[in-house]
Amino acid sequence: MTASDSEDLHLRPFLAEAGKFDKLVEANRTLSAIISPLDDSLAVHLKATKYEAGKQPKTAEHPIYFAKRHKPPSMERRLFVTDTLVIFEAFRDLLKSAETETEGWLQTPDALTMLRKLGIDYVNFIKECWVHASQPISRPEPLQFPSEHYRILYTTFSLFVLLYLSEPEFEDAPIGDELLEWLNIHFIEPSTEEGDHLSKLEKPWEDQTFWSYLVKCIVRGLTKAAVFFLDVLSKHPSFALRDMTKLITPLISSQPRLQNYSSEREFAYAARRWRDKVKALRVELNKIPEKERTVVIGERDEEDWWEKLSDIVGVLEGRFEVVKRIVDEEFTGDWKDAVVAYGMFVNGRMRRQDLPDVLAEVLDDMPPDPTNIEESLHVALLSGNLKEALQHAQKLDPWLSAHLADIMVPLQLIDTEPDEESGLSLRDYHILTYADYLRSDAGLWRVVVDYMYSCDDIGKQQADEVLLRVPLRLYDRPNPAAGELITEEREETEAVVGVLKELNEACSEYQREATRRTICRVAAKSFVAKKDYGLAVAYCASAEDWAGLGRVVDYVLEEYIISGPQSFVNQATAISSTIQELYNRGPSHWVFYHRFMFVTSYAKFQEAIVNKNYASAAKSLVTIISEEVAPRAWGAILLNDAIPLLQHNEELVFNTSEAIVILQKLEEVFTGVNQGAEEDYLSLYMRLLAMRRLQRQESSGKEDGEIEGMSMADALSQLGNVRLFLARYFARCTS
Incomplete structure (x- = not known):
């Protein structure tokens, strides 16, 4: 069983009913747990709260619960974890190279360009995972996370990149166009089906969804669709509306967009001229007599087309109260549309630093759903409350909070000072939380230590402990291909260059020499137990465990007593090359050489007797x-x-x-x-x-x-x- 999001472990069958834990206490019993050194699993059991002196505790039959705090990653989740590790390591390499540069290099355009590229790499990879998870194909096992989960990761990470990893030298540029593009990519509205339906009608204005669809197109900047249906109104029974359509269509088509101008100054000038034309349009619209502002549509009552068109003009005028009302009515109260529309129609020069104030004004009228974690994440990112954003991200997926926090540090978005109580910085806390989640799968130990070693001392110490507890399994038989013969010699060789080699490489990569030596000492003991003294000597030497090396030599001599001359000669031959190499290194390795000389000489003697x-x-x-x-x-x-x-x-x-x-x-x-x-x-x-x-x-x-x-x-x-x-x-x- 695994822990829920609240980190509670629900044991079945229960040992005490809810609210009656005191009965266990009265029975001199309480819960105890033993943590596995291999992963994040627990063994939960009952134990006595106290023992009387001189009496042995009675053995009672109670179940032992084996539980995990996290559900281990499935096959597809493992692919997600290991593939994104590549980007994480590239990010770490960039930060490592920054250490050789001048102070402040990470804030230069070149460095920010590379940081942005890596952020986009994350976004693109999440997108691929979302698309793959969305495909209705047969799978060897059910998806651990639904496609909706990856969609939220996709929208959130891309919003973070948009807000905090802008192109260098464009950090202070108006952000309306970029937000609109993000909104249209991730929250499609109006739907394609609505447009297809209306375009097939001879008189689409008679459909009840016509004006709603047209307004949505204009608010979302879908110019071509808006112009198409405005042109359709040239056949509308109201001549006044036909005339107004001829005036509004060019304005919709020519709305200035920052991306179409070489400088913000040119954009601002064009926007003012365009706004003047909108004011003129409002004057013309107000001139229309009251009796001409409605028209009978089909079998329905009179349609007040003037009010509909007036709302559209109000949006173009940048009247925020109109924008919020229309968004609330047509977009089911989605506050994101209101924020983006502010940057497109109310203030085309809205910048990133303006977003918290705009968001606050919008949320007063259109509060987000507090139970929707995606909305909570987006609100926190837009408002600049990054600590809160990381908290929500961790609840959604510890992967997200870890990688967002990792990027925030070089961008100087969060504090890097460690917390007084935990001793961890905010970044390290989220990285280690993610690493702890990965420990639910003991096979991901290499990924776990990669994340842990990227942290400060506490993380490095935890990584050391993980490495020390990775099962060596030096003699596990590999899975041969069909018909392939695996000899004992090849089996042992493949095992030794497997996990043990990876452990040594990890220690060398992160310069954890003490940990590497400890692992080598443990490996040497395993080889001694299997009487593989050649490898035992090699790993004792690698660990610089000279006392252990002496014991191995003693074991080889003992082999003569127990098994006879032939076994002794074989074992002495196995250790000879390593010992000779140590002797050649110099006096610091001669402490046990005298004993080895006897082993070598005595082996030659016994071999001569045999021959x-x-x-x-x-x-x-x-x-x-x-x-x-x-x-x-x-x-x-x-x-x-x-x-x-x-x-x-x-x-x-x-x-x-x-x-x-x-x-x-x-x-x-x-x-x-x-x-x-x-x-x-x-x-x-x-x-x-x-x-x-x-x-x-x-x-x-x-x-x-x-x-x-x-x-x-x-x-x-x-x-x-x-x-x-x-x-x-x-x-x-x-x-």
Whole structure:
């Protein structure tokens, strides 16, 4: 279940009826919730409010509710999220490049042009989503948001671009034409069907919708349609109306529009001359006698065409009370039409800074619907109340508030200082709210951190925590194509370069070195658990976790005790290249190199034994002992490894001095044991003997084998054989 818009979680079946939560309290119970570290989900359950000392709480059977605060994005919503991220990142790149420019560069025409382009990119993409969502096609899953949702995003974002991302050097230009264009694109009126219906009539003025349609065309600046139906009135039964039509048609056709003039001064001059002609038209209209101002239309009563035409002339005159009344009557009281008509007819030089006052005057007579979030958004944007606009945008869609706030900052439209209580700026608050919504889908972690890292310290810290909790799933099997063979080696390689590679790239991109090292340490532990010591060493080195690197080397040595020589050689080979590379970097990485040298040398020794290259094996063994690269606990094991070489009958693999080195090592071990250090010298050897005994039991077919305890006396007895074999060997050397 998911949270509603009020952020309340409604649990079913309920644990307590509405208004009766006190009964839970009386029963020593209350609600508790555990937040998932992976996404925004919760596990809600009952727990005791207090426990008596010395008594264990009774286990009661109550359901555990798994809930989400947000509904995860659907497939199409994910596309919307990821595709708009591209524009967001381009916006961030622009701001990053601004840091290398001179102060105030973002307010230059070049920078504002780029900001405007990115804003228009958002608008165009939202439009595509709206068109796609509007198509009646079969879909693999229902739309998470209806087309109406994207339509509101489209109208709102385009209005924001119009008001606050104007073309450079046109910020102070009259805005009436642009508002009219926006209104006609997003709120089409009159409808095409109305025009088609009237144009098919022989006498369209007899239709009850004729004058309403004509007025709408004039108010919305649809000149061609208005002129067409004015020309139709040349056949109207009223000769006075025919005469007036001849006067008003040229005025409608020639109404000055700013876009048709090279300067505002030329436009203002043309507008004054045009207004004088409208005044003359009013004089002519008032001259028409009362008896000629009406006419009988068909079977209806007399039509007062004069009143209709007078309203039209009143609009052209710029009489705002007439404009508001007509809009209220013909446009179902839509305040947007009144605001736009003010800029087209009342004051053609209305500017952006005039909008709050005009809007306030309009809303006194035509208040918007407070339950309509789209109207609330538009009112806030037009009035310049951007903080309120962001609040409404967040209720509609956290995507909208996040991206609007992101653009507002470089335009210096909102305060960038952090809030005293939350420590977040207004922009960061909305960005992180959107990122929190995206966390409902754990698969969008890369998008989440992109938004979080664009914020200040609080956002960056949250992004670090998100990265640390992304499941590595290093050994998840990929989905092969039909008939494709996935080998274990390829499977692991693809997994490692998948999520783990992306995590490292994200940390490197945002310079989060501490987070990257932590992730590498976690990955190394996962590789150790899978005995993938080659990768474990690589990621320990990447994390600069030298203690962890030492532990991995110990695990490789342990592999010899547990699994035998062949497994040990394979693992030692896997870690060799990485360790050698660390050694080549310099002294700062040598802290565990001594131990690694033993692993490498001992692996060469065991490999020579497997290949029956006894001379090479003997040389490696003597080198290990004489150079003292082996840990103390391995001394007894090395002596045990010398036995088959001392018994080798085909050749003498040790010269006398080399045999003496082995004898000296034997004396060192026995001396240490006699001095009370038997744990240091024999514990590992005893484990090895016990493991080998168990392996022999298993290979002989005995089931349920257990590692029998190996006594100190048995270990010393076994090790004492080395002295016997050395004596025989010296005898062979002198014979």
